[in-house]
Amino acid sequence: RIALPVFASDMLSSVTYATQEILVFLSLGGLAYLYLTPWLAGAVILLLLVVVASYRQLVRAYPTGGGDYEVASKNIGQPAGLTVASALLVDYVLTVAVSVSAGVDNLISAVPSLDSSRVLLAVLAVLLLTAVNLRGLRESGTAFAIPTYAFISIVLLLILWGLVKIVAGDPPVAESAHYTIDPEKTHIAGFALVFFVLRAFSSGCTALTGVEAIANGVPAFRKPKIANARKTLLAMAVLSMAMFGGITALAMKAKVHYVDPADSCDLGGFDCTTQVQRTVIAQVGKAVFGQSVFFYLLIAAAALILVLAANTAFNGFPLLGSVLAQDRFLPRQLHTRGDRLVFSNGILVLAGFAILLIVAFDASVTRLIQLYIVGVFTSFTLGQTGMVRHWNRELTTEQDSTARSHIRRSRVINFIGAVSTGTVLVIVLITKFLAGAYIVCIAMPVIYALMRAINKHYESVAAELEPDDGYESMLPSRTHAIVLVSRIHKPTLRALNYARAARPSTLEAVTVGVDAEETAHLQSEWDRRGLPVPLKVLDSPFREVTAPIVRYVRAIRRSSPRDVVAVYIPEYVVGHWWEQLLHNQSALRLKTRLLFTQGVMVISVPWQLKSSEELEARVVQAHKERVKAAIASGIIPPPPGKDDGGVAATVPAKDPR
């Protein structure tokens, strides 16, 4: 069996709206141009074949999951790689916006009264996905498999049943078959006609969105990964073509008349004030199945696979962020996998932009798709171009003639891929620019510039931190330790004890005399207890705490610049965020300020309050569950050895100096 489900939903879900988008743009010319539908669908299917063939080459050459980003970076260069990365980040946002909007459209096709809450429903769906993913979805392969296979089955059944009905002489008739369409322009000719046809073709190319997701998913396939990934690609291509072709054919046969919902009042015979256009797939379903349970199953499966498609973006977006972070184009902490906080940030960013787009475009699939295809085809074109270069380079080293002919064949495939997707990209840019593609053309360079700036910053810091030779032998002469004291309690005493155990060159306790009475009390208590460390009181004429300590540390450093000053700060560790507000605030500020001082190290000596133990237990438990869930869902492999991650407590050899 082939590992379809996880990545399949993004690609397969495209068939729910691709036919419709061709019809929307052809119907702008009235009923006259609908005859072009099969031609355009055929062109899209051809393009899909070319792209899938191209990706089958790519997957074999770059099985590490870097996808188009890796291919473009390695073969064309950093700017191309970053362009692909920008395109993919945009792509993920639009995958969510488009899929959710299309899902809501299908839902409305079954329950038309929901039409007035279209945008709200889409936003709620995004929020739901966000919550589920923030919570840490325990998705198993099966959870994805069932709706995916259900969708494939019901669509194939739809096509089959439709064919049976046609053969039986009872062809399906859509509810919109008798509607008439007033054309936008009565007469289209010459260049306008070319533009008109290409614009409809561009929108149909949305059938290809999701192919790029496979290339990023190779590592998740079962072994042999490459072979499985290639087989999956082929299977999905065949399925996609069959489903897209079948739906389009049935829509033609049943005379589905569909216009952009924004223009539905132009539809003759349709009362746009009381009725809602069903999606094309819903209309085909109704025409074939009638308003039977199969119709509702079809709608449910379509809506569900669209939600799954949106969900894949919630996995892919943070993952791409992680790859970009590893290459220092995004903040480094995004690289750390299994870090919930970071993934949360990625999820929130993705959801935020998706909601922004949904609201800005009224959850209109037609309008959102004009943005969607730009990013996808940018990625296609640069990835395939990279592949051509890759094969060129291979040819310079490869000697074996069979291998060389293999490479030449692959190069031809990727060349055709690059040229055709590049052509489509140009067509998309020309026909969709003013309709929304310009937004992506602004967003991508902005993202690009941001990533470049982050990278530059990291590079300049790395240069600044490059150690000079011999730096490692510049040891400080002595360590002066000071323990900050405000009152005598267990945390203070622990800090004193730790400091004494470390045997510094000098050691003293330091307090800031903000309040004369408190200071006198501290001093007498200090003497009463006979603490074996001298207590130094710093004047604070302005009743500040931080400034006198910083000045004192500076003074010590000034008088012995080759030494290091170790500042011990007793800290409470608390279990609740509100406790954090009640404690440690001045310690926190002081630490921040001290770290700006040369020749200082700041030592936090924690005292764990009882309330902290609960929190610690919760954190440990949550971590264990997260790891378990990640293993269960196959995101990370099971541990090689014992539960403690294979770390043995080997206390290192004594005094390594």
Added chain:
Amino acid sequence: RIALPVFASDMLSSVTYATQEILVFLSLGGLAYLYLTPWLAGAVILLLLVVVASYRQLVRAYPTGGGDYEVASKNIGQPAGLTVASALLVDYVLTVAVSVSAGVDNLISAVPSLDSSRVLLAVLAVLLLTAVNLRGLRESGTAFAIPTYAFISIVLLLILWGLVKIVAGDPPVAESAHYTIDPEKTHIAGFALVFFVLRAFSSGCTALTGVEAIANGVPAFRKPKIANARKTLLAMAVLSMAMFGGITALAMKAKVHYVDPADSCDLGGFDCTTQVQRTVIAQVGKAVFGQSVFFYLLIAAAALILVLAANTAFNGFPLLGSVLAQDRFLPRQLHTRGDRLVFSNGILVLAGFAILLIVAFDASVTRLIQLYIVGVFTSFTLGQTGMVRHWNRELTTEQDSTARSHIRRSRVINFIGAVSTGTVLVIVLITKFLAGAYIVCIAMPVIYALMRAINKHYESVAAELEPDDGYESMLPSRTHAIVLVSRIHKPTLRALNYARAARPSTLEAVTVGVDAEETAHLQSEWDRRGLPVPLKVLDSPFREVTAPIVRYVRAIRRSSPRDVVAVYIPEYVVGHWWEQLLHNQSALRLKTRLLFTQGVMVISVPWQLKSSEELEARVVQAHKERVKAAIASGIIPPPPGKDDGGVAATVPAKDPR
């Protein structure tokens, strides 16, 4: 000369609205009851005398600036003190809301076209005060003195000029003299009449708001502080009485007819659709001065002193917070004076609630005052009751008969003060409860409960931290040092050097093997440089960083529980917030997690990036300027010695163990 200005504005500004509030409530009975005005004004003046006499006793007995809070706490008990504190916190918020709203009303009296932006103007004024105070106002005494003296002068001139005109046989006539007022109820008698009169009296009592501010300001007076504070109180009382009495008399004489602006359409002869009622003080001013420059000076002075009154709350609110924090009723960090961040929080909280009230009550002075007086009179009553108890206690110890008779006299004064303010408080609660006072009656207990909860938390933590005897001798046996390493650069090498200089019992470098390639590279670089510390690689099957380190530290502790583990973490110190996002995030998380572990100390070894130096310079400069400004405005005394706060760099004696 007497140090009037800083606290004077709060008290003196009350005369701009007190007369008006009496008129508003009497006019609800039509013109019939306006004859009561002088009687009510007389009662208010009498009450003012009583309260000021009471406060003159309080100031002498408690010159430390704790005011009613201190008196109530020490003499009645913590609940009473906390009640006063809650009342005062509410009082500050309302001082801002009322003063700003009244100021805007006066501004509108001069420029009626601004009436449509009343709420907006009030909110903008609060935001302006917020910004100025956040910025760190460099107020000098003079800046406050000029408007205060200007206000006193122009009001006294107003009264004098009014008298001259009356004597000259040309009495002032208000623009509203010919307006008629439809009474709310045509016939008021019995209990309803009592309620009616007392309600008007309650509102007139707003003339007393601000007296309580003096008691908190004693420490800021010139020496002899107590004598000066008492003199100031007396002078302000005389001035207030004269101004309030004079304005009220002139308003009567000029037949000012004024109703709640919300009901201005009920005013016969007044076109509420095109006209705006001027404030009472503005109407008196216009009647006396005509629309001359003196009229505009009066309005300007009134508006300005109201803004100053609001500003005193911006100083007083954080200051009271500081006192409450010292007593552990608010987060401790609020105590630290000169701490900008904390004062900023206080300022923002004050501004936020003031804006909330202004918006909720449409910047209506009349409605806000019904809330205002509750807090003020709660504070009065409990303060004076505390004083009676204070004198009772004094009598039990005092033997000298002259002193005893002095104390008895003081006790009588405070007793009268307590009884009369208590009576007024009851009147206020009865007559104003439903009109808004109930909000304060909800807010105060909420604040009270919050402060109790905070206090309880601090007490339970203090008990938890109380050191057992002998705790100070429980020294750890050995110190195991580990230095966390991810790459070899200057920060890492510095951390290694500092750790080596500290001569721990054992020392090793530790890295987490997230990426095999990176780890191998680190290991070979480590060997190449011949670093004299062993490098330990921790497995990380789940590609985590934090968990393996925490587990390793725990393992060390388990194998030697009496030792302490010192974890050295190299950190970058950066100059911009966005750099902070790009660095140190995993270090921060790791530190937080490690601090939850028993027997660990976490050592931050900072490496200052170049960008940090600028920030440090800015911080130091800002601090210097803040101190300078605080000295200039007399908030803190000038430093006793040198610029460095008197700290000399005395490196302590060697090895104190």
